[in-house]
Amino acid sequence: MDDADLLRAAATRLTALAARSTAGDWRLTGLLASRPEVVAHRPDGGTEHVAEARAASARWIAGLSPAVAPALADWLRAEADAPSEPARRLARLLLERLGYADAPV
DSSP: HHHHHHHHHHHHHHHHHHHHOOOOOEEEEEEEESSEEEEEEEESSOOEEEGGGHHHHHHHHHHHSSHHHHHHHHHHHHHHOOOOOOHHEEEEEHHHHOOTSSOOO
16 A cells, blocks of 8 residues: 555545544533533534443544544644645644634634
């Protein structure tokens, strides 16, 4: 498998896994900071606790575990001097989702 095929295969698996995972915009909620809950907010207005949908979400959670962060951060840093539009889009999305709404856009 050449590098282009490797990247395309990873992208295909990532999008396929997202399609099988608990749908919606995942947000942190909960009454206690020490016991946050992740709730999926669906486009139809419904919600679902992600923990209650483990069968659909477990592989997604494991696939994007903290072990992925170093490689993802390395890629973002490598893109920093001449960022592609996908890199900029991902960086904005990560900053938004990670709670850095005041980050430069």
